[in-house]
Structure formats: structure tokens, C-alpha cells
Amino acid sequence: xxxxxxLPKKRKGESTNWxxxxxxxDFSIQKWKSLEHHGVIFPPDYIPHSIPxxxxxxxxxxxxxxxxxxxxxxxxxxxxxxxxxxxxxxxxHNFLKLFTSDHKIKSLDKCDFKKIAExxxxxxxxxxxxxxxxxxxxxxxxxxxxxxxxxxxxDGKREKxxxxxxxxxxxxxxxxxxPKAGYIKARLRPEDITINVGKSNLVPKCPVPGHAWKxxxxxxxxxxxxxxxxxxxxxxxxxxxxxxxxxxxxxxNDKLKYEKARKLRGLIDGIRSDYFDKIxxxxxxxxxxGTALYLIDKLALRVGNEKTEDEADTVGxxxxxxxxISFKENYQITLDFLGKDSMRYFNTVSIDPNxxxxxxxxVEGKGQDEELFDLITTSSLNEYLKTFMKSLSAKVFRxxxxxxTLQMLLxxxxxxxxxxxxxxxxxxxxxxxxxxxxxxxxxxxKNFEVQMEKMQDKLKDKLESLSLLETxxxxxxxxxIAQNADKKLPTSEENTRKAIxxxxxxxxxxxxxxxxxxxxxxxxxxTSKINYMDPRITVAWCKxxxxxxxxxxxxxxxxxxxxxxYTEPAWEF
DNA sequence: TTGCGAGACTCAGAAATATTAAT
DNA sequence: TATTAATATTTCTGAGTCTCGCA
Numbered sequence: 001x002x003x004x005x006x007l008p009k010k011r012k013g014e015s016t017n018w019x020x021x022x023x024x025x026d027f028s029i030q031k032w033k034s035l036e037h038h039g040v041i042f043p044p045d046y047i048p049h050s051i052p053x054x055x056x057x058x059x060x061x062x063x064x065x066x067x068x069x070x071x072x073x074x075x076x077x078x079x080x081x082x083x084x085x086x087x088x089x090x091x092x093h094n095f096l097k098l099f100t101s102d103h104k105i106k107s108l109d110k111c112d113f114k115k116i117a118e119x120x121x122x123x124x125x126x127x128x129x130x131x132x133x134x135x136x137x138x139x140x141x142x143x144x145x146x147x148x149x150x151x152x153x154x155d156g157k158r159e160k161x162x163x164x165x166x167x168x169x170x171x172x173x174x175x176x177x178x179p180k181a182g183y184i185k186a187r188l189r190p191e192d193i194t195i196n197v198g199k200s201n202l203v204p205k206c207p208v209p210g211h212a213w214k215x216x217x218x219x220x221x222x223x224x225x226x227x228x229x230x231x232x233x234x235x236x237x238x239x240x241x242x243x244x245x246x247x248x249x250x251x252x253n254d255k256l257k258y259e260k261a262r263k264l265r266g267l268i269d270g271i272r273s274d275y276f277d278k279i280x281x282x283x284x285x286x287x288x289x290g291t292a293l294y295l296i297d298k299l300a301l302r303v304g305n306e307k308t309e310d311e312a313d314t315v316g317x318x319x320x321x322x323x324x325i326s327f328k329e330n331y332q333i334t335l336d337f338l339g340k341d342s343m344r345y346f347n348t349v350s351i352d353p354n355x356x357x358x359x360x361x362x363v364e365g366k367g368q369d370e371e372l373f374d375l376i377t378t379s380s381l382n383e384y385l386k387t388f389m390k391s392l393s394a395k396v397f398r399x400x401x402x403x404x405t406l407q408m409l410l411x412x413x414x415x416x417x418x419x420x421x422x423x424x425x426x427x428x429x430x431x432x433x434x435x436x437x438x439x440x441x442x443x444x445x446k447n448f449e450v451q452m453e454k455m456q457d458k459l460k461d462k463l464e465s466l467s468l469l470e471t472x473x474x475x476x477x478x479x480x481i482a483q484n485a486d487k488k489l490p491t492s493e494e495n496t497r498k499a500i501x502x503x504x505x506x507x508x509x510x511x512x513x514x515x516x517x518x519x520x521x522x523x524x525x526x527t528s529k530i531n532y533m534d535p536r537i538t539v540a541w542c543k544x545x546x547x548x549x550x551x552x553x554x555x556x557x558x559x560x561x562x563x564x565x566y567t568e569p570a571w572e573f
Numbered sequence: 574t575t576g577c578g579a580g581a582c583t584c585a586g587a588a589a590t591a592t593t594a595a596t
Numbered sequence: 597t598a599t600t601a602a603t604a605t606t607t608c609t610g611a612g613t614c615t616c617g618c619a
Contacts, residue, residue, distance in 0.1 A: 341585050
């Protein structure tokens with residue numbers, strides 16, 4: 001068989017790859033024995049431009065601190081953030097705090113950022129107009145720094161670090177209706193950073209003279225190299241600095257995740273009959289547990305933890321509200337809610353009659369804003385899952401169902417003679433099914449309609465020239481070529497026939513392309529590929545069907561899934 | 574006994590950037 | 597062949613899940 005994947009060959013005396021080692025249990029307790037790295041990189045300092053802000057027509061000169069924040073706002077002007085109510089309100093509140101109470105600046109509405117916005121725009125233009133040579137130099141300088149600082153050494157092995165530059169200051173952009181959108185993210189200093197290194201390894205040097213790390217710890221039970229928290233944003237989460245997806249830390253956990261989902265495959269029949277039992281039980285708590293798990297399993301919903309007031313109001317299965325569900329004929333329900341990242345889940349499905357009956361009962365006598373599953377929590381649901389398998393939790397069902405769906409769809413492939421492009425198409429169609437199952441969406445690309453029209457026009461042109469060729473052929477057959485003796489048309493019958501075949505393929509390809517573009521308009525294919533579908537299914541399928549792996553996994557995914565590249569063609573999930 | 578928050582990790586789509594195709 | 601437009605890929609950082617320990 002042709003070599004479809006370039007795999008590193010093992011040399012004599014070289015240590016084995018982690019995925020060939022037998023230390024999975026060990027990893028679950030201690031993550032490393034030695035850990036060495038260079039700490040983190042701070043984004044460049046702010047360079048003031050001294051352009052004033054106009055307030056009530058009067059030029060106000062700003063301190064560098066005020067100016068930096070004003071410049072962030074200026075770069076938001078013209079985007080939808082500018083008019084987003086919460087964003088605007090929070091920004092105003094926090095911006096005004098930068099001025100003393102007797103300062104004349106009292107309202108965002110009266111602030112005129114025009115001059116600063118012009119400056120921001122000019123800077124953008126300058127950046128855009130960089131010569132290819134300049135861009136290349138910049139890229140190389142970046143790579144050099146990355147090469148020097150962007151790697152750590154874990155148990156003697158050099159590993160790439162993912163987010164080595166700490167997050168730059170700016171305006172917090174929450175997703176959906178985030179109550180804190182528009183708050184100011186502070187500039188981080190070394191005093192905000194906690195470093196994790198091996199006890200006998202060198203502590204990374206603090207890159208800012210006269211400053212020091214907040215803390216240095218030696219915690220070998222975690223995989224993070226550093227962490228920090230915005231000192232100003234009380235609601236913000238801790239940010240960790242981790243190794244990149246290609247590392248052993250990430251790869252091993254990833255492999256374990258898929259192995260867990262495979263274990264679930266072996267248990268799924270038992271689990272399903274158990275939750276159907278519960279669905280029919282008298283006990284209301286059990287009824288809710290069974291019903292919720294049914295939805296998680298069938299519709300690949302997230303479990304839906306409780307959220308605080310400082311977060312956008314989104315839900316998952318256990319936090320569904322009465323208002324999110326409506327009942328239809330023939331045991332159908334419609335679920336309509338905002339899920340993770342405030343992405344809308346909107347789906348009408350037929351469900352089991354018992355489940356339908358239960359859900360109707362759960363809703364009875366409750367207000368629109370009350371919880372559908374009021375007697376259970378995400379913890380109690382996960383506890384129930386633990387009775388089947390020690391490490392089972394709700395999210396495993398998403399991984400399991402995504403992988404099983406992909407494998408089932410790919411198994412339908414039966415035309416090895418197809419062109420590689422068509423095979424990739426087939427794979428993408430399967431990928432899309434999974435993405436739809438997991439509700440992975442993206443916003444419609446800019447200019448989508450215009451692009452579609454352009455393609456439609458092209459298709460029309462192609463169809464026209466095809467029909468022209470066909471009449472031309474008829475001309476040959478009836479020996480009446482003279483009337484359409486166009487100089488561009490083939491001069492022989494044989495060539496006309498060939499041209500018709502070519503034109504037909506071209507039309508077909510255009511139609512496929514058009515359909516694909518439309519089908520993928522709002523579907524995000526990447527998320528399921530990166531996080532849900534066991535990569536070994538893809539690798540095995542590619543090997544079976546002579547599809548080069550780089551046609552479906554770009555470089556980053558091939559290194560993330562390096563452990564899966566050795567999968568045998570006969571492998572099954 | 575449970576409920577709650579800290580902690581650590583996975584998983585999200587948008588935006589930025591790189592590559593490829595079209596003109 | 598050089599621009600420009602479209603598309604593919606990577607980066608960025610926000611938003612989830614889930615476990616654990618403590619009151």
C-alpha cells in the first residue's frame with residue numbers, strides 16, 4: 001500500500017513515543033518529574049500618541065493611561081460593539097473612573113474620539129501596506145523569539161508551549177449578552193504571574209527589570225507552567241499557560257478521553273435500558289434523571305451547570321427552563337435555547353412517548369422561568385453515571401455520539417474509484433452531520449450572498465456554453481454547421497463531444513461547490529474535528545481509501561493527533 | 574449532607590493570518 | 597505575471613465541564 005502518512009522513524013536507542021509507553025495510570029497522579037521553561041512573554045508597552053479627545057468640542061489632553069483606554073474604544077468605533085448597550089454602559093462606567101471626580105468628562109456620549117479613531121485607522125493602513133520583505137522580517141523575528149522562549153523541557157523532552165504571551169490589556173468582549181462586556185482588562189505585570197517549575201530546575205528569569213514573579217511553585221500534579229488572574233476583573237477566570245496540543249500532556253489526555261468514550265460504547269446498551277427504566281419509574285427524581293440523560297444521549301446536549309450573575313444567561317440540559325421547550329403533535333418537542341457561547345439551539349425532534357409524557361408533567365404548574373429539571377443537578381446526574389463506570393460523566397456522551405456517528409457514516413463509503421476530491425467531499429459531508437449533531441455553528445461569512453450570486457452566474461455561463469456545444473453537435477449530426485460557425489467552437493464532431501464531456505464535469509463540479517458552500521454556510525466543521533471525533537476513525541478511513549491524511553487534517557491537527565497516525569486500517573472505534 | 578467555590582482542564586467561534594485561486 | 601479575492605488554517609481568549617475539599 002502507498003505510504004500515506006509521513007511518520008518519524010524510530011532510531012536505535014531513541015526513547016519510545018509516549019503513546020507506545022505503558023504509563024497511563026502513572027500520569028493520572030503525577031504529571032512530570034522535571035519541568036523547565038522560560039516563563040512568559042509580556043506584550044509590548046503602550047506607546048502614547050498624544051492625540052487629544054474632544055469633549056463638548058474642547059480638546060482634552062489625556063494621561064497615557066487614559067489615552068490607551070480611549071484608543072481601545074476608538075478602534076471599536078464602527079463595529080457593532082460601539083452600539084452594544086451593555087458594552088457601551090460598562091465601558092463608560094470604567095472609562096470615567098480613570099478621571100478625577102472634578103474632571104469635566106462626565107459622559108461617553110459627549111466624548112468625540114474622531115481624531116484618535118483617524119489615528120487608529122492610519123495605523124491599520126500602515127500595517128496593511130507593509131512590504132512583503134518587512135512582513136517576512138517580522139515573521140522571522142517572531143519565530144526567533146518563539147524558538148527561544150516558546151518551548152519548555154518536560155522530563156528531558158522539548159515541548160511547544162501554547163500561549164506563551166500573556167493576554168494583552170484591552171476591553172473585555174464577552175459573548176452574547178455578557179453582563180460585564182466592556183470592562184477593562186488590565187495590563188499584567190510579573191507580579192501577577194505564578195510560575196510552576198521543577199524543584200531542581202532553574203527558575204525562569206523575570207523579563208522585566210526591577211520586577212519579580214508573584215510566586216514560584218513546584219507542583220508536579222498539574223500540567224500548567226504558569227497562571228495569572230486579571231487583578232482588576234473580579235469576575236474573570238484564572239488563565240493558565242499550558243503546553244501546545246502536540247505535547248504529551250495534551251495528547252495523552254486526548255487519547256484517554258477517546259478511550260473513555262470507547263468504553264462507553266461497550267456499556268451503552270445497558271445504560272440506555274437503565275435510563276428507560278428510570279423514565280418509567282414512579283420516583284420523580286429518577287424520572288428526571290432518566291429523562292435528562294435521554295436528552296443528553298439523543299440530542300448530544302451539554303450537561304448545563306448553574307451559572308452566576310456575572311455570566312451570560314445560557315443553559316444546557318439540566319438548566320433548561322420551561323420557556324425553552326414546547327410540545328408538538330406526534331410526540332415531537334421543540335427545544336429553543338441559548339447554549340454555550342450564546343449559540344442558539346433550535347431543534348424539533350420526535351422523542352420517545354414516555355419521555356414526552358414526562359416532560360409534559362415536569363412543565364405542569366411551573367412558570368416560564370422555572371427549571372424543567374428542578375429535582376436534579378449536574379452533580380446528581382454525573383453521580384448516577386458513575387454507577388456505570390467510575391470515570392463516566394455527561395460530556396463523554398458527546399464524544400461517544402460524535403465518534404459513533406462519524407464511523408457509521410464513513411462506513412457507507414463504497415466507491416474507491418472516486419477522485420480524491422470527491423472522497424474528501426464525502427468525508428466533509430459526514431463531518432457536517434456530526435457538527436450539526438453537536439450544534440457547532442458559525443456566523444454567515446461576510447459577503448456571503450454576493451459570493452453566492454457570483455457563483456450562480458458562473459454556473460449559468462457554464463450551462464449556456466454547454467447547451468451551445470450541444471446544438472453545435474446537433475449541427476454536425478444534421479450536417480448543418482454553417483449557421484453557428486462560431487470561431488470558438490470545436491471544428492470536428494469528435495472534439496465537440498470531448499468538449500461536451502469537459503463542460504458537463506465542469507458544471508457538475510460547480511454545482512457541488514455551490515451546494516457545499518451553502519450547506520456549510522452556518523456550520524462550523526472544525527470544532528468536532530478538533531475535539532469530538534476520534535482521529536483514529538479518520539486515519540483508518542483514509543488509509544483504507546487511499547486518501548492522503550493532509551487532505552482532511554491540516555498540519556496542526558496532524559501534530560495534535562500524532563498518536564493516532566499509526567492506526568491500522570482495520571481499526572474500529 | 575449537601576452545597577458551594579476554587580482549581581484545572583476541555584472546548585467554542587471570531588478574528589487574524591497564510592495560502593490558493595481567480596482575474 | 598501581478599493583484600486581488602476567496603478560502604483554509606492558526607491564534608486568541610472566552611465559556612464550558614467536572615472534581616475536590618471545606619464549612
